[in-house]
Each structure stands twice: as structure tokens, then as C-alpha cells.
Amino acid sequence: MNPHQHEVENTRVRVRCPECRSHFHERVYRIASGERVVCPSCRCEMRYYGVGYIHEHESVAAYLHHVEERTNHPHYSRD
Ligand SMILES: [Zn+2]
Numbered sequence: 001m002n003p004h005q006h007e008v009e010n011t012r013v014r015v016r017c018p019e020c021r022s023h024f025h026e027r028v029y030r031i032a033s034g035e036r037v038v039c040p041s042c043r044c045e046m047r048y049y050g051v052g053y054i055h056e057h058e059s060v061a062a063y064l065h066h067v068e069e070r071t072n073h074p075h076y077s078r079d
Contacts, residue, residue, distance in 0.1 A: 007060050
């Protein structure tokens with residue numbers, strides 16, 4: 001197990017809803033697992049594929065930056 005993995009299990013990242021463009025926070029592990037994420041404002045559902053996991057990155061900060069690049073750009077979301 002990557003030593004950083006436990007550090008991100010409860011970490012949340014910023015997500016921008018592709019429908020209503022509002023921002024909310026979701027656990028990074030749910031996003032990396034391709035689980036369904038629901039916007040709290042408009043109830044739009046989205047999934048992010050191919051985000052990858054912490055072990056592919058040098059540090060927690062680099063990984064979170066990588067994830068947020070995707071969750072803040074709606075064309076990465078798939079449902
Ligand atoms: Zn929304």
C-alpha cells in the first residue's frame with residue numbers, strides 16, 4: 001500500500017457540476033473509484049473515469065491537483 005493512501009481517504013476535492021456549474025466537495029476516493037457523485041444543488045449525477053490513484057503520483061498535493069483538474073472541467077465527467 002502506498003504510504004500516502006491513508007492520507008487521502010477522507011480528503012475531499014472540489015467538484016464543479018457540469019449542469020448547474022455550482023461547486024461542492026466530494027471525497028477523493030469516491031471520485032477515483034468511479035463511484036456516482038451527485039450534485040447537492042441540482043441532483044445531477046456524474047462519474048469520473050481514469051482519474052487514477054495516489055500511487056501514480058509523487059505526493060498528496062500533486063495527486064489532489066491532478067484530480068481537481070478533472071473535477072473542475074465538466075468534459076471529464078461521464079454518466
Ligand atoms: Zn448541479
